[in-house]
Amino acid sequence: MKKEIIRTSNAPEPVGPYSQAVKAGNTLYCSGQIPLNPSTGAIPDGIEAQTRQVLANLEAVLKAGGADFPNVVKTTVFLKDMNDFPAMNAVYGSAFTDAPPARSTVQVARLPKDVLVEIDAIAVFN
Numbered sequence: 001m002k003k004e005i006i007r008t009s010n011a012p013e014p015v016g017p018y019s020q021a022v023k024a025g026n027t028l029y030c031s032g033q034i035p036l037n038p039s040t041g042a043i044p045d046g047i048e049a050q051t052r053q054v055l056a057n058l059e060a061v062l063k064a065g066g067a068d069f070p071n072v073v074k075t076t077v078f079l080k081d082m083n084d085f086p087a088m089n090a091v092y093g094s095a096f097t098d099a100p101p102a103r104s105t106v107q108v109a110r111l112p113k114d115v116l117v118e119i120d121a122i123a124v125f126n
Helices: 047-064 082-095
Strands: 003-006 021-024 027-033 072-079 102-107 117-124
Touching: 021 047, 027 047, 047 082, 047 117, 072 082, 082 102, 082 117
Parallel strands: 072 102
Antiparallel strands: 003 021, 021 027, 027 117, 072 117
């Protein structure tokens, strides 16, 4: 099976030896996105704004790979503080309105750039 590296300037550039996403067959594996604005490098304040930016970055990567939120079958949400879960969940739900994907949500000790949230995704093409 051939793999295709997905890259877009509409999401933050990788800061290490990894790709924004990799397409293999009918599956797109998206690396975790943090709330870094790809144009300005700014990180918004607060869990709601950070979750919105993460989802915008994730959507850009999905689109670069030929997918969108309805194609997502699994996500992992990494939170700095599980107390932010209700606010993150409300924003997250606005992106996945119909037939939401499977999801794991975990609290972690630390995230890149000390952000509050990171989300990765796996999408499948029909």
